[in-house]
Amino acid sequence: MSTPIDPEILALYREALELPDSRTKVELLEQAVRIADHQGHIEAGYMVRSELVEAAIFSGYPRKAMIHYSWMLGQYDQNPQAYNQHNLLWSYKWIFVNAIDFPEISREQLQELIDDMRVRYQAAGYSDRTYYSNLYTLHLYVGELEQADDYMKLVLQLPRDQMSDCSACEQDELVDHHIILGRHEEALQAAEPILQGTMSCTTVPHQTIASLLLPFYHLGRTAEAEDYRSRNYANIASNRDYLQSIGAHIGYLTHTDPFLGLDLFERHADWLIDHESIWEVMMFTMYAAGLLRRLSKEKDVHYQIRLPVEYGYTGDKADVSTLADYVLAQALDIAARFDKRNGNSYYTGRIYQYIRETEECN
C-alpha cells in the first residue's frame, strides 16, 4: 500500500517540522493526522503520528501522546515489517513514564504496561536494563522510595544499551532521586557534570537546574542559585512541559523573592485549567500553596490577585489566605486521587511536609 500522500497532509507536516515543540506544532500534526485518517491512509497516519507523539511529549500534552502512540502500536502489530521498530520502542518509554501521571490508570495497568514493554524489548534483543529502570521510576513516583533506591542501584550496575536514556537524562534522574530523598548535597554533587555543561540534551539542564534551586537554597548557596535562575526561567517559561519546574521556581522564590513568585503564579495559572498532566498540576499547586501562605503573612499589602475566570476561584481576590486554602485544597484533592491509586498516603504526606518545611524556614 503505497498510495501517494495527500499534499495537504505533507504541507501541514512540513510546516509543523519547522516549529519548535509547542501547542501549534502539536495542532498542525493533529490536523494532518485527521486528514490521513479520514482518507484511510495508514502509512501517512503513522508517519505524522511519530512526530506528533514526540512533539506532544515535549510540549506538555502527555494524553495526546498516549492516544496516538496506542494507535501506532496497534498498527505496528498488524504490519510489523512496515515500520521502524527501534523508534517505536524508544517512544514506548515516554508513554510509560507519562502513564504514571494519570491517577485513573491503575497499578495493575501500569504493571501490564511494563511487562508488555519488557516482552517487546526482549524480543527485539534489548537488555532488561530499561525494564528495571521503569520499575525504578514506577516505585519512585508512587512513593515506594526504598524499592526505588534498590532498583536504582541495580540499574546502575547493568551495562547501558541502545534503549537506555541518554547519559544526561540518566544523570538528571539520579539528581532527582537524591532530591526526592532529601539528599541535597548528593544531588548537587551528582549535578556537577550537568551544571558544568558537559552533559546536556533536550530537557537537561533545564529541568535539572529548576529542581536544584531549592536544594541550593537549603544549603545556603543562594548566590549560585541566583546565577542560574533567570536564564533557566527564560528557557522553560513558554513550554507547558515544564509546569512542575516552574512550580519549583515558585518554591525557591517563596524564600527569596515571594512577590516575583506571585508574578510567576499569576502568569502560569492558566496552564492549570487544561493541563493534561494532573501530576504536574499537583506539584505546581503545592508550590503555589506554600507561596500564598507565605504571602498571607505580609502585613499592609493590598493584594489584587490576577487569575483567569476558568481557574474556578470565586473568593475575594484580595484575600490571599483564603486563596491559599483553596489552592492547598486543590493540591490535596489531586494527591488523594494519586494516593488512592498508589495504595498509600505518600503525596498527601509530601504536600503537608512541604508546607511544614516551608513555614519552618520563614
Added chain:
Amino acid sequence: MSNQNNYRFQVNLSGMINILSNHLYSNPRVFLREVMQNAVDAITARNQLETDYQGKVHIELAGSGANSTLIIEDNGVGLTEEDIHEFLAQIGQSSKRGEAAFTGETTFIGRFGIGLLSCFMVSDEIVMVTRSAKGGPTLEWRGQPDGTYSIRTLETDLSAGTKVYLRCKTGSEMYYEPQELERGLYYYGALLPYPITFNDGTSSKVINDYRPVWIQEPDLARSNREEVLQYGERLMGEQFRDFIPLRTASGRTGGIAYVLPHAVNLNAKRSHQVYLKYMLVSDKAENILPDWAFFVKCLIWTDELQPTASREHFYENERLEEVRDELGEAIRSELMRMADYDPDRLQHIIQLHALSMKALATEDAEFYRIVHRWLPFETTYGRRTLGEMLKEHDHIHYTLTLDEYRQITHVASAQSLLVVNGGYIYDAELMALLPEVNAQVVTERLLPEDVSMSFTDLTPQERKEYYEKTRLADMALQRFRCQIQLKRFKPSELPALFTLSKESSDLRSLEAAKEVSTDTLSSILGSLGSTMQQSAYSTLYLNLDNPVVGRIFQPGSEEMMQVAIEMLYVNSLMMGHYPMNKQEMAVLNQGILRFIEWGLSAGGKGDSL
C-alpha cells in the same frame, strides 16, 4: 607497594590528527585559520614587548598543484629552543604562556597547543624557521606526523619572527589553489588591524586592503550605509538591505546585525560570523544572540569571549550571557527607535520577520506596546495588523487553537464577526496580553460555541411550533453526546454548524485509537476516556434559514427526521475531518442506503424532490 613504576601514555599522533580533522574541526580548511592564528598571537606577544612595533603577515605560494609549497611568515615574537620544546611538542599545553590559558581570560586566541598539528591534514611535514625577538639563534624545526621532530641551528641570522613551510600532501591540492587561499585568508583575516599580504607566485597583494572605520566605532556605520551593506555581502555572501549596529557598553564587543532579506522559520540555524581579536573564529556561532533575534545575521567582533575547543562556539558563561543580553538590547532599542523615527523601515522588518518580533513581544511588554500596531494576525477579515483591527474594534475575539478557529471561521466571517486565529505560535499569548499594553482594547477568548451568540434566536411562536421536532432531533444524537440547537444564521447555504470541545475532539481520537490498539493500551485508553466523558460534548447548530433544514422541520417529514439529522451530523464530522467511530460509520452507511431507497421510490412515483 614499594616497587612503584611510573609509565607514560603513548599517544598516537597520526590517530590524534585523524580525530582532529574528523571530529574537532569541521574541515581541513581550518589549517589556514590555525597558522594565521599562530602568526596573530606571535604579533600580539611582540606588541607587548615593543610598543612602537608594526606587525605584518606575509603568505607566499611557491610552485603549483602537487608541487605547491606554502610559506606563512610573521614578524612576531618568534620562539627560542626552550619555547619550541614547551609549546610545539606538548599537546594540551597551552600554546601561549600564562596559567590563565585554560580558564579565565587570555590575550591569545589559540589555547590548546594543537593548532599547528592541524597542518598535518594538508602537509606531510611541517618546517618552521624561527628566531625569537628576545635574541638567540635562528632555529629550524621539522615535525613529522608520527610525532617525531628535529631542531637544528641555522647559520643565517634572520630578523625576529617565524616562517612556516607546508608542502602539499597528495590529495590536498585543492587547499593550495591560489584563489582558494586568497579567499580563505580574507575570510579569516579581513578585520585584522595590520597588513596581510599574499603572493601567489606572480604578484603580491594586500588581502585586508581596506578596514572600515566603523569596526572601531560601530555607531559610525549609520552614516556609511552603502559601504556597510557591501561589506556584509563581501564577507557573508548575501545581499542585505538593512542593518543594525551593535555595541556593548564596555565597547569590547561590537558588530553589525544584518537584517535577513527573506523570511526564516523558527528552527532555522542561527549562524553568526564572529571575530575574536579581529580574527574569524566562527561562521556559525549560534549562542551569541538571544533566541528571539533570529531575523538577523551578524558580524561580531569581540575580545572578551572564550571559544570552545572547536572554536566554533563560545562557552556558556556569565560573560557570554551579559554580552548576549547587551547585543539583544542593542537590537531591541534600535527597533523601538525606528517606531518613532522611521516607522516605514520598522514595518518592512515586521512584514518579513513577524515571527521574530512576536517572539520578542511575548517576552517584553514594553516592546510589545511600541510595535503592537504593526503586528499581523490571521483573522476572519483576512490577514490584518492589530492597528487595522483597532481602528474599527475595541473588543477582539480570538480562538486558542487552530481547530477551534477552523470550526467557526466560515460562520464567523458570514456574521462579520472579527475573530483572530490564535492557533499560530505566540498569537493566543499576544492576544491575551494585549489589554496590558493597550488599555483601550478588550480581548476575549472565543470558544466555538460562542459564535452562536450572534445567531438569531427563534421567535416564541417558532419555538412553540418547532418544539416537538427539536426534541426529536435532539434524541437522535444523544447517543453521540451531541446536542441540537435550532437557530437562524448566515450564510444560509450552510445547513449546520458543528462545534465541539477540545476534550470531545481528543475523545474522538482516543476512541479511534482504542479500536486498533493492543489490549494493554486499549484498557489504559478506556481508563483515560472515562474521566474525559463529562467534559466531552459537541453541539450541532441547525440553520433554519437553510432551505433543506427548513424542509426537514416542515410538518410531514417525521419519517425522515431521524435519518436526516443523523446524516447532517456525520456529514459535519466528515467536513471537519473528525475520525468516526464504528457506530457513526454504521449510521452513515445505513443512511445512504435509506436515502437511495427513498429516492428510488420517489422517482418511481415520478415525484422529484
